[in-house]
Amino acid sequence: MSSRGRPVATSPAQIEAAAFRLFAERGFEAVTMSEIAAEVGVGRRTLFRYFESKNDIPWGQFDQTLEHFRAILRELPQDRPVHEVVQQGVLAFNEFDPAAEPPHRERMRLILETPTLQAHSVLRYAEWRSVIAEYVAERLDLRPDDLLPRTAGGVALTLAISAYEAWLEDPAADLADLLTATMSALRSYLAD
Structure with missing residues (x-):
């Protein structure tokens, strides 16, 4: 055939x-x-x-990547608190093959440091935030556009971007450690 x-x-x-x-x-x-x-x-x-x-190229196959993110969140143990699953999901989502071409650091440097891409990134960030908002809403029996799920998506994105910025500034830094530190630091701050 x-x-x-x-x-x-x-x-x-x-x-x-x-x-x-x-x-x-x-x-x-x-x-x-x-x-x-x-x-x-x-x-x-x-x-x-x-x-x-051209603005879509640095983001790669982003729609597929987001589907993978949704799958990660669903596959993690659902008996854990929501914030722990989100943190573990963000960590797992940000595991990249060190041999990837282009290297992930190069991809993220282009995305985060190219002014033209900043406006386009807003669209991609909204899609990323919605993955977390959908997950949090489902777990808490809310709508994704309710305040808490939207806030969780926004906070998680801000923490991830902070970690990425620090990672790009320090070639010796470990992205997973930075992601863990940013997410844990905020949780600790709020607990105090």
Whole structure:
């Protein structure tokens, strides 16, 4: 049985690798989608089938990543307090293959330190927060847009970004340790 259509000419990983090479050489702003397509050896239309915009490329396959995040939260022991599951979920979500291309540190530096990407990041951050809000709402029999689930999502995101900023400033720092420290420090502060 033969498949219909053209064979796959590239993959999201190949596009990301090529784009990050170009970003490193010339800066994010100076690189166009046409140049990324040429680097990969595909047409612009093909490239847009994988990523809606250049701003989406640093985020990778973010929709799939969020589905993985939801699965992590569901798979953790549900007899634990909600805040512990959220903390463990955030830690597990932020485990990355050290051999990944592009390296996770490079990806996050681009996302957090490129002004053009900041506006686009707001959209992605809202999606990330909603994963936690949905989980907290389900556990506490609330709606995701109720105040407590929304606050939990917002606080978790802020703590994660703080940890990432510290990680980017210190090449020797361990991301998991920083995530644990930020989340634990706030819980301790609030308990006092």
